[in-house]
Amino acid sequence: MSLLPVASDRQSAVRLLACIDAASTNVTNDAWGADVVAILRAQSRLQALDFWMRNPDYLANELLIEFESTNEQSLLDLAQNILDSREPDLRRLPMIRYHFGAFEPLDNALSILCSAGLVRIRRQGVPGHVREHVYLLTAQGRQAMTDLAEKAIEISWYKERATVVARVAGDTGGKALKDRQYLQAEYADTELKHIIAPITDRVRNRLNEIMQGQTA
Template sequence: MSVISIPPSDARRRGGSTSQTATRVLVLLDVLGTPVPVTCDVESAVAVMSSLIRLQKLDFWLRNPDYLADELLTDFENGILRLDQVQPHVVRMLSGNAPQLHTYPMERYIYGAYEFIDDALAVLKLYGQIVHRRSADSGPASRRDYFLLEKGRETIATMRAEIPDLAWYDRQANAIGLIADAAIGATAKRRQYLQAEYAGTAHGDVIPSILERVGERAVALNVMEA
């Protein structure tokens, strides 16, 4: 299996355009958001994701297929996931030109992979796609919860019908959903820090690709052919 080294352009280091970032946010909220409780007072909310930390960590996996593939291989090797669950995703993420087309590296900051997504969130809020609410006024329980509104779900459904390539990100989000640690921002963050390349990146530097190592691991585990 041949692998591709991907030097990040400035645009990719920023996660692409604001509209690309906004689209990824809609996908994450739609596919991985949880149903809103019956006591929810957010009008027309259809799904919610707790905390910006979780949104950021899931976005890292969404746009870095080599790291996501490695997490699937870890759970497969540990007997948590079956071969038929991980193989289609791993092959899709590591084969051909998929890494070159779909990798958007992130920079490392104090709390791990970080991307300034406020502009994308502001656009989505402006057009009535999402809203966010603070779950507590202050203290350790304070966080912002992000609600997908009916209009946002309609928007992403229309985009899926008009842009077939968007199916890649739906599949990425479904693959993320196989990882139990993705359910909570803190556990997703801890999981990502177990990657030596991730943890060892200096603050402000781009988290490097692990494509070659993960490809070799997939072959060694008989998940992919050499």
């Protein structure tokens, strides 16, 4: 029985920084701090973004869904690239399904970003009942993501894929994103506290059918 791939806390920190950098909303005032350049609201949204980063087959499927409604060739090309480069096999980091969908504790990875001054976290609500987590990207954090991506091909992949994930997610909130992910039967049918099943073969078949339709 082969062991499932597991990311180190540092790898997870880079992945989360890429997500926050790509999917956050820029701020134009000092309401969150003079060095804060963008914010991302809700842990559920960050978890949903992270799921697509960790499961490239699900991301490719979203690109195909968008292609079928827009006919934008670049979306089809990107989905094909994800599958042809074997990202679903080489880049997949499985997640567990809980009552509210895919989830993994983020504290260790986020603490690395916070201790380095790249991200800060604000919790809104009252003691004992956090209503929302707000992730604040600092100017140092944005620059760090750019610098790291320029220096290492491996990290540039995180930045590039996070940009794709952010496009797929748009401005949609965390719950709605998880609802979209639940539309995939393999995700929805995964038993609680079990690893969410991949959909690579189904997505590849879907891609082949679309491409055959283009040449028919």
